[in-house]
Amino acid sequence: MNLFHDLVDDAGLFPPTALPMDEALARHRADLERRDPVLTHRFLCPASRLPVLRVHLEEAPLPLRLGLILDTEEPPPLDGLEVELIEIPGARFATPSGRIEPPAGRPPLETDSKARQFVEVAPAQLPVRLPDGVGLKVRCGGSEPEDFPSAHDLGAFIAHCVRRGTPFKATAGLHHAVRHFDPALGTDRHGFVNLVLAVCAAVEGRDPVPVLKLTDVGELVRQARAVPGDAARRARELLVSYGSCNTATPIEDLLALDLIEPGLATEPGTGNGAGTGNGAGTGAGNGNGPGTGIRPGEENA
Numbered sequence: 001m002n003l004f005h006d007l008v009d010d011a012g013l014f015p016p017t018a019l020p021m022d023e024a025l026a027r028h029r030a031d032l033e034r035r036d037p038v039l040t041h042r043f044l045c046p047a048s049r050l051p052v053l054r055v056h057l058e059e060a061p062l063p064l065r066l067g068l069i070l071d072t073e074e075p076p077p078l079d080g081l082e083v084e085l086i087e088i089p090g091a092r093f094a095t096p097s098g099r100i101e102p103p104a105g106r107p108p109l110e111t112d113s114k115a116r117q118f119v120e121v122a123p124a125q126l127p128v129r130l131p132d133g134v135g136l137k138v139r140c141g142g143s144e145p146e147d148f149p150s151a152h153d154l155g156a157f158i159a160h161c162v163r164r165g166t167p168f169k170a171t172a173g174l175h176h177a178v179r180h181f182d183p184a185l186g187t188d189r190h191g192f193v194n195l196v197l198a199v200c201a202a203v204e205g206r207d208p209v210p211v212l213k214l215t216d217v218g219e220l221v222r223q224a225r226a227v228p229g230d231a232a233r234r235a236r237e238l239l240v241s242y243g244s245c246n247t248a249t250p251i252e253d254l255l256a257l258d259l260i261e262p263g264l265a266t267e268p269g270t271g272n273g274a275g276t277g278n279g280a281g282t283g284a285g286n287g288n289g290p291g292t293g294i295r296p297g298e299e300n301a
Helices: 021-034 047-059 151-164 192-203 209-213 217-226 229-238 249-256
Strands: 008-010 039-046 065-069 082-089 116-120 135-139 168-171 180-182 187-189 239-244
Touching: 008 021, 021 039, 021 047, 039 047, 039 082, 039 239, 047 065, 135 151, 151 192, 151 209, 192 209, 192 217, 192 229, 192 239, 192 249, 229 239
Parallel strands: 008 039, 008 239, 039 065, 065 082, 082 116, 116 135, 135 168, 168 239
Antiparallel strands: 180 187
């Protein structure tokens, strides 16, 4: 398998892109037609906006695989929708001491849907006991410097999930492939390639923190090409996907790093194995490749 296939969920409805529903669906339709394997082709939608989504789908039907972000007190009716994931704020299960304690022995959210459920927590709120089959969600950034977990905290989250075999999703702040400093916020932004390789390191029994801190583009490319197939498989079983409000930039970055092949149009997850690139892409090893650029005001869902 390719480490970076079936990785990016479409979070175009969320800030800072915050596309109107019609524009978000139009972009998603175009992505479906291109069938780029880096994208999961899963559309993330807040529960509060499902009524608007239904209206648009009645006017212009679209085969939509949904990830539902629960921002309402109760889950909305899901009949007629293909909901694959439900992401639940951990605050719903917060104790007076700040611990996150979902109900034991049953899914966190009572619903007729068979969608996988993910509970959002901050690394500092670990450990969290979860029923079988339920995953975690971690926020990797935001609009303020304090929204970005340190490499040590994010590494501790990854190590926790690997030890317990807990699948997880990531969101926010993962704008580019490689870790880089954002002068507008005065903080380092995590790279999505760093994140993927940190999970690989953890499943191989290594410390994920040094990989999360790595800013050497050439070294990241080298490590990506050296991941054994079994480690790649186990890592991606745990790291389900991450949400990005921009579905083009992750592909552009990976192409520039030569970590995916250009012009592929296949079903998600059916690409060639990891490490099939033919040499480092533009900028590799010089600190000027993907992941070093910053787009003012950009923030993932």
